[in-house]
Amino acid sequence: MAITMSPGKSVQIIVNATFENELIRVLDKVGVTGYTQIDARGNGYSGVQDGHSEGETNILFIVLVASELAEVLIESLIDYIKRGYPIVVYTNDVEVLTTNKYGKPTI
Amino acid sequence: MAITMSPGKSVQIIVNATFENELIRVLDKVGVTGYTQIDARGNGYSGVQDGHSEGETNILFIVLVASELAEVLIESLIDYIKRGYPIVVYTNDVEVLTTNKYGKPTI
Amino acid sequence: MAITMSPGKSVQIIVNATFENELIRVLDKVGVTGYTQIDARGNGYSGVQDGHSEGETNILFIVLVASELAEVLIESLIDYIKRGYPIVVYTNDVEVLTTNKYGKPTI
Amino acid sequence: MGLDSLLIPAVLFFALGAFAKFINSDLKFPEGMTKGIGIYLLMAIGLKGGVALSGADFSLAISSIIWGIILGFLLPIIGYALLRFRNKINSFDAAAISAHYGSVSAATFLTAVAFLEVSGVEYESYPIIMMVIMETPAIIIGLVLAALARKKLAVKSGDEVPKTEWSPLLKEAFTNGSVVVLIGALIIGTVATPEAMAKVTPFTSEIFMGVLCLFLLDMGMEAAKKANTLKKVGGVLIAFGVMMPIIGGTIGVIVGISFLGFSVGGAFLLAILSASASYIAVPPVMRYGVPEANSSYYLTLSLGITFPFNVVIGIPLFYQMATMYSAL
Amino acid sequence: MGLDSLLIPAVLFFALGAFAKFINSDLKFPEGMTKGIGIYLLMAIGLKGGVALSGADFSLAISSIIWGIILGFLLPIIGYALLRFRNKINSFDAAAISAHYGSVSAATFLTAVAFLEVSGVEYESYPIIMMVIMETPAIIIGLVLAALARKKLAVKSGDEVPKTEWSPLLKEAFTNGSVVVLIGALIIGTVATPEAMAKVTPFTSEIFMGVLCLFLLDMGMEAAKKANTLKKVGGVLIAFGVMMPIIGGTIGVIVGISFLGFSVGGAFLLAILSASASYIAVPPVMRYGVPEANSSYYLTLSLGITFPFNVVIGIPLFYQMATMYSAL
Amino acid sequence: MGLDSLLIPAVLFFALGAFAKFINSDLKFPEGMTKGIGIYLLMAIGLKGGVALSGADFSLAISSIIWGIILGFLLPIIGYALLRFRNKINSFDAAAISAHYGSVSAATFLTAVAFLEVSGVEYESYPIIMMVIMETPAIIIGLVLAALARKKLAVKSGDEVPKTEWSPLLKEAFTNGSVVVLIGALIIGTVATPEAMAKVTPFTSEIFMGVLCLFLLDMGMEAAKKANTLKKVGGVLIAFGVMMPIIGGTIGVIVGISFLGFSVGGAFLLAILSASASYIAVPPVMRYGVPEANSSYYLTLSLGITFPFNVVIGIPLFYQMATMYSAL
Ligand SMILES: Nc1ncnc2c1ncn2[C@@H]1O[C@H](COP(=O)(O)O)[C@@H](O)[C@H]1O
Ligand SMILES: Nc1ncnc2c1ncn2[C@@H]1O[C@H](COP(=O)(O)O)[C@@H](O)[C@H]1O
Ligand SMILES: Nc1ncnc2c1ncn2[C@@H]1O[C@H](COP(=O)(O)O)[C@@H](O)[C@H]1O
Ligand code: NA
Numbered sequence A, B, C: 001m002a003i004t005m006s007p008g009k010s011v012q013i014i015v016n017a018t019f020e021n022e023l024i025r026v027l028d029k030v031g032v033t034g035y036t037q038i039d040a041r042g043n044g045y046s047g048v049q050d051g052h053s054e055g056e057t058n059i060l061f062i063v064l065v066a067s068e069l070a071e072v073l074i075e076s077l078i079d080y081i082k083r084g085y086p087i088v089v090y091t092n093d094v095e096v097l098t099t100n101k102y103g104k105p106t107i
Numbered sequence D, E, F: 001m002g003l004d005s006l007l008i009p010a011v012l013f014f015a016l017g018a019f020a021k022f023i024n025s026d027l028k029f030p031e032g033m034t035k036g037i038g039i040y041l042l043m044a045i046g047l048k049g050g051v052a053l054s055g056a057d058f059s060l061a062i063s064s065i066i067w068g069i070i071l072g073f074l075l076p077i078i079g080y081a082l083l084r085f086r087n088k089i090n091s092f093d094a095a096a097i098s099a100h101y102g103s104v105s106a107a108t109f110l111t112a113v114a115f116l117e118v119s120g121v122e123y124e125s126y127p128i129i130m131m132v133i134m135e136t137p138a139i140i141i142g143l144v145l146a147a148l149a150r151k152k153l154a155v156k157s158g159d160e161v162p163k164t165e166w167s168p169l170l171k172e173a174f175t176n177g178s179v180v181v182l183i184g185a186l187i188i189g190t191v192a193t194p195e196a197m198a199k200v201t202p203f204t205s206e207i208f209m210g211v212l213c214l215f216l217l218d219m220g221m222e223a224a225k226k227a228n229t230l231k232k233v234g235g236v237l238i239a240f241g242v243m244m245p246i247i248g249g250t251i252g253v254i255v256g257i258s259f260l261g262f263s264v265g266g267a268f269l270l271a272i273l274s275a276s277a278s279y280i281a282v283p284p285v286m287r288y289g290v291p292e293a294n295s296s297y298y299l300t301l302s303l304g305i306t307f308p309f310n311v312v313i314g315i316p317l318f319y320q321m322a323t324m325y326s327a328l
């Protein structure tokens, strides 16, 4: 087996924990094959989120996708931002190992 | 609302949990608008930090900023490193979604 | 002390928590000087990992290394993937602050 | 009696927690500890209520439930009207805040129970069912008021009216974790045999007060943290955070004694339920259901103002009120 | 008696947890709470067993240990044979699954103990040692079967046979955290003086049943979550998840009464040990040791099918079986 | 008596934890569990001390406080002098380490109390106040010694002397979470009425010993982990980790009996306080306040050497010492 790394995007999405399930529904809908969630705290325009209660906890989602899907994904979040949900999104270029035990594409 | 992504820097800062409050003071002083904290464990020259007690826990800070501010921020940490605090910093280029519910710049 | 940032790679490795100790052995063997671990949840081809039990928890490793070492590290994981371990790896370019309290290279 | 209530350990630990944050101590409960203790407290109070109810008067239980529903709808509407008076507070914030005041704070209720037990005052168990019942209507009212506000705003700005997806929101109002544990434990307490319950009692009853102290220690810290952000919420809201419990408590005393025929102890507990504001169950629902509202408003109000107000002033006040009203 | 067992609080809380997930409630234990409670339960049952054993019959204890080892090896082999019948399930999955069934579920065991205690039935303490003993052989068998499968596969595909590194795997079979706490507490319970143990009893015995209820509340939620993924595992495995505990339980009753001379209570407990499948200790070991297997199969089976089956049907069934068999 | 002390459950669980790590078991407490238990233990010991003090001799309480302050300053200075002898250890490490030895280990103290209770030996409650008091002076001394070292270093290298910001550092010395809970609970225990305290006792007293066992199980694991890094700290520090508690314990016995007139039990507890080194409260303060020091030194010393030394050897040794000295 040779190393094969494919270029793609890592999309990081920071949301309040109360929005976690909704975001998972969005990810499912746009068709990502996987995602990673990390509990986080933070500060920003919505004030300190110290993680003490669910409503004051952030979740950082990391979603590895091909560039085109990254755009679709971000596009699908705009509506939620308009409705008032605090959602911080940033992306960067990554190389993803495409070899996995399932023989299916990671991105 | 259209998608507007702006180029910026993601500055990652890994510190011991006992330094967390001090780092927040530094971030406030240099004027970042937000940051995200994640509890982490780790290993390095200071030895294993297994997260069992506060003094053996790391915090990973993610700070999204414009490039210029990234430099100011890092500069302001040098003094602490000199004083003996273990601080690991790395940065990478990111695209940040600038649309948010507050109509204020995320970076 | 001047700011000196060196180019390097951030290698992110997502594994099941039951594989954590083995991955640490691999990291030691290839000779990384440090790494950071973050508890994570996730979803992918292996199904939902909701963090409820050890076997259903993911760990995200962040390993800052020079480019050459990144390749060696990834290479050394291929064998495990072949043996059936779910391992997701992705890398991106970073600038690492090389100034530290130990006067030793971070990457 | 007034001052004595401040000397029960639960209240003293609350004060200790507040003091710890006041002097900026690094004291901090590990993540999840408060939530875990909270589940325990709900389970324990539910079981206790269930046992008591199994020997209770059926028609009075039904009346209590009906009054719980009425209060659950009435109190947030009063709150909303007060907040919207002269348009001081925008409709989204008013909707989200009033939902908190229609709902209840289990910690305040338990502190009140501790106060009665230490003072040796008898009380009915019906308020426990009412505590369960009052969670849901308040959430519904909050969501409905926000949906109306959303509609009005859209009409005004000429946008198309956004469709609120009711089913996930209502689901949350009825399947809220606190409600499920409380109502579930209540039923289990009613159904299980006395011999079986006896095996569970050392955990659910004997160590209860001590666990409550630990819980209030953390609540004190949280309340003090929120009190730090008082400036941000402004005078109108601070005034509301004190007035609303007085209004609610008074209504509770009247309903308890005149309409439900409770003893002083029972009416006092109903007053506390009406006076208290939720800070565990309702905030996440509002955060998700009314994203337009400013979450720091409702958290600061319910946890930073109304909770300490009730623990320190409300408990002796409403007890006095219930005593006097019942003597009329 | 059959239905009564369903009315003990522990089982009712299990049902409540399952119901909570069934209605999609957001109820959730904070991270680590279940694990913490699990350590407590193992410590408590270990101490209790240790005290009981200090006054027990030495030769019967030895026989119990030997039978524990026999069952620990025998049950997974039966399970493997069943699963591989007509080649329905691949060898890796079969190996990993059967290891779970050779091992035991402490929560099921404790629920069974709760059932006996509420019903006032006496039982021997030897099953507690057997619980400790049965963990290890099952893990070893699972790893050996997987290694054989690996060899066969390599031979077939002409690859070089992968060398299994046994030492870290066997280490896990023997140094598993649950085993260490249980066996350690057992020894401490035997060694410590009665006066010293008396100081520990309020924590380890009196509040035990209540803590178990809390634990089963979470188990109910987990079981219901796994039951959601039933479709994925398919009919063959679902059938196995019900048949295997019946086979195991029957063997347990026979061994308990005919070979070890236990009372009905003791034989019933041994039946529960044999019928139950591990879902705390074994899954991580298999995840690391048999990465080829599909982890959702064994988790769904042991937690989503066999655990609820045993709690709801197995407990009254095996108790009935033990009663009837002992009367023969 | 010497060996018997090793057979109390708390010590046996400590040994079990150490053994678990020694065989590399995967046993692990969930994050936050130890911290949570730690808060409980401080609360419980504080309340207990408070109740005892409310009936205590006021002037003896004051003397105890004064001696607590004296020991808190004296012990770290002795420690520092020893460490700096022949310049073996650099000033920053010496400052940070000695602060740990001036402070105390609540777990060691509680194990000593468990030892007395199981042995049926009476003891005064004054050492509990001394435990609270000794935390702060030690921290201050450590910070002052480090500041002096910093100054000297700057002068030597011709740099400008770095200004130590005292206020945040001193704040930590006085507002440390452990100190706040302990002193707060102490006051609550003194102030609350006996009837109110009676409701809290099942939680704070009856289950206390069992919880302590659980705590020591984890402490055993942590101690064994730290003992793994012994090679890194070197012979000089290892010797210090054994000698310093002997010196401290001896001073404690003398002060307890000759200066404070305590009974054997009370003097023994004071010896344990003086002999023990902090590993919860002081390490984070030193980590932040003396970043120049090597944190693995002080953690390995206090948790990996002195803690097990005190639990296994110190407890019987100082008890013997107190018995003999009081008989002189
Ligand atoms: N500049 C930033 N850098 C990193 N994280 C941020 C930044 N701004 C906001 N966040 C994160 O996003 C969350 C929500 O942001 P906000 O809506 O601005 O409060 C915050 O709690 C932070 O965790
Ligand atoms: N090469 C590295 N890659 C990723 N994280 C690192 C690396 N080196 C250090 N760290 C993190 O930074 C913390 C402090 O580093 P150190 O001061 O070298 O012990 C460690 O505990 C790790 O969490
Ligand atoms: N596309 C992806 N983006 C981010 N994380 C992923 C992705 N795919 C998989 N993962 C993570 O890697 C873990 C294992 O992946 P898998 O083996 O596909 O189940 C998942 O539980 C996720 O945490
Ligand atoms: Na209310």
Ligand code: NA
Pocket: E075, E100, E101, E102, E103, E104, E105, E248, E273, E274, E275, E276, E277, E278
């Ligand atoms: Na079994």
Ligand code: NA
Pocket: F075, F100, F101, F102, F103, F104, F105, F248, F273, F274, F275, F276, F277, F278
């Ligand atoms: Na000391």
